[in-house]
Amino acid sequence: MSASCRFEASILKHDELEIVLSTHHPSIGELTRDKLETLRSRLRDLSEKERTFARHRQREARGKAEPRGGSFSGTAEHATRRKQVFVAAIKRISKEIKRLQKFEAKKELGEAARRALALRRAKQFARPPNDFGSSEGMRSIPSRRRNFRIPPSKIGRVSQANKRAQARRDAR
Incomplete structure (x- = not known):
């Protein structure tokens, strides 16, 4: 449940209230990312401090800890x-x-897409020069595969052997 600004004002000190009020809508949009990071670290420190006080007050209430300082008022x-x-x-x-x-990520993605489109368009419309003249043509690259010469009598011998073996099994 979110707390109202009036509740925050009633429960916080003046300097803490200024920090918390700067996290609300109109003023949070005006802060830069660096200021937001520093503000978050300050708020984490304040939160940890209050958590420590609350835990100590709980321990005091159960009788497991001695009272701590005279300036800390209130309950856990x-x-x-x-x-x-x-x-x-x-x-x-x-x-x-x-x-x-x-x-920022969307902005960077849009810029990258625009750069890629510009590169593609530049490549797409670039044509090779039109020079008239004879050329040698394509070079022949010899195959590195070995030539196998299979005699015609060996073609189909495995399938014929399987056929004969099946016929022998069926004759039994």
């Missing part, structure tokens, strides 16, 4: 919701990066 659910907001932003950025990659 709060950290989990913050992590989910960051993960949703990472997904949006990943989709945008994939979209840009597909666009």
